Amino acid sequence: MRIIGIDPGTARTGFGVVEKKGGEFIVVDYGLIETKKDLEPAERLEHIFAEVTGLIKRHGPDVLAIERLFFNRNVTTAMSVGEARGVIILSAARAGIRAVEYMPLQIKKALTGDGRAEKKQVQEMVRMMLKLPEIPKPDDVADALAIAVCHAGASRFEQLARDAGKGSGKNIRKICRDAEAE
Amino acid sequence: MRIIGIDPGTARTGFGVVEKKGGEFIVVDYGLIETKKDLEPAERLEHIFAEVTGLIKRHGPDVLAIERLFFNRNVTTAMSVGEARGVIILSAARAGIRAVEYMPLQIKKALTGDGRAEKKQVQEMVRMMLKLPEIPKPDDVADALAIAVCHAGASRFEQLARDAGKGSGKNIRKICRDAEAE
Numbered sequence: 416m417r418i419i420g421i422d423p424g425t426a427r428t429g430f431g432v433v434e435k436k437g438g439e440f441i442v443v444d445y446g447l448i449e450t451k452k453d454l455e456p457a458e459r460l461e462h463i464f465a466e467v468t469g470l471i472k473r474h475g476p477d478v479l480a481i482e483r484l485f486f487n488r489n490v491t492t493a494m495s496v497g498e499a500r501g502v503i504i505l506s507a508a509r510a511g512i513r514a515v516e517y518m519p520l521q522i523k524k525a526l527t528g529d530g531r532a533e534k535k536q537v538q539e540m541v542r543m544m545l546k547l548p549e550i551p552k553p554d555d556v557a558d559a560l561a562i563a564v565c566h567a568g569a570s571r572f573e574q575l576a577r578d579a580g581k582g583s584g585k586n587i588r589k590i591c592r593d594a595e596a597e
Numbered sequence: 598m599r600i601i602g603i604d605p606g607t608a609r610t611g612f613g614v615v616e617k618k619g620g621e622f623i624v625v626d627y628g629l630i631e632t633k634k635d636l637e638p639a640e641r642l643e644h645i646f647a648e649v650t651g652l653i654k655r656h657g658p659d660v661l662a663i664e665r666l667f668f669n670r671n672v673t674t675a676m677s678v679g680e681a682r683g684v685i686i687l688s689a690a691r692a693g694i695r696a697v698e699y700m701p702l703q704i705k706k707a708l709t710g711d712g713r714a715e716k717k718q719v720q721e722m723v724r725m726m727l728k729l730p731e732i733p734k735p736d737d738v739a740d741a742l743a744i745a746v747c748h749a750g751a752s753r754f755e756q757l758a759r760d761a762g763k764g765s766g767k768n769i770r771k772i773c774r775d776a777e778a779e
Binding site: 455456457458460461464484489490491493494495496497498499500501502504505507508509513514516 | 637638639640642643646666671672673675676677678679680681682683684686687689690691695696698
């Protein structure tokens with residue numbers, strides 16, 4: 416299974432492509448999509464869409480895993496992250512691959528077993544699992560790789576939701592709320 | 598000048614296409630893009646993108662005018678509206694037309710002269726200016742037409758920003774803050 420993990424943002428979008436073979440993870444590619452502040456919003460979104468579309472074409476992932484933040488600093492940031500998420504999810508849809516979403520708590524839990532783990536701890540787990548000499552920088556890139564790695568581990572959530580039958584979106588949200596409440 | 602106005606949302610996106618000839622407005626088309634709740638987020642976004650792309654192709658507007666809300670009820674709503682905005686702005690960019698943004702205060706002010714006007718008052722102005730027998734329903738559609746009509750009147754904001762030189766985005770925001778403070 417090949418996964419592209421995405422940490423979305425209009426200014427900086429981190430990506431990480433990871434291949435899972437058996438229990439082993441292999442890093443295929445990772446990096447940062449940056450857009451300049453002086454570009455029009457439309458140009459920034461078009462750039463992100465083109466870059467992600469290019470990455471999917473180049474690496475042929477089976478699935479795109481993207482971070483979903485419910486608790487953002489403010490509404491303006493949330494809307495801006497939403498815009499980036501919109502075009503990234505669209506690029507997956509148009510390439511015919513699934514887009515799955517994970518919340519920070521799920522990602523932390525999948526990697527460290529603790530939903531309240533420190534960022535540094537999550538990043539160190541990513542480094543070890545992917546056998547990287549150093550934690551990739553900036554954080555957006557490390558986070559994107561964490562989301563990709565999370566997808567394999569956290570697919571348990573999806574399976575649970577599928578087993579629960581219809582309305583998987585609602586069930587995933589319920590499972591996540593339960594996890595949040597733990 | 599032909600304008601497509603958009604009131605964005607993942608569940609319901611209102612649109613209104615308006616032609617301005619001299620001081621007269623002619624309604625070209627208006628309606629609602631709806632996506633079902635049981636669709637995956639990716640499918641909803643793909644549907645919105647395809648519909649807006651189709652409208653631009655069919656009606657050939659010079660510009661797409663879209664509502665920008667800074668003060669949403671909550672962060673989850675803001676992110677969801679942001680996702681719809683992202684794919685709508687992208688559809689304008691890919692069709693090679695400009696996407697411009699207006700805040701509710703600007704729209705109200707452009708149509709009624711009062712940034713704090715009641716929704717009903719704005720809708721009645723839209724009906725009168727477009728010579729419609731009734732206010733189009735639901736609100737998303739009336740709002741989309743209001744945004745399209747606003748663009749012609751509110752282009753004064755853009756001109757001011759352009760005159761102020763570089764960083765028009767910042768200047769527009771400053772002008773809007775000044776307007777908010779009025």
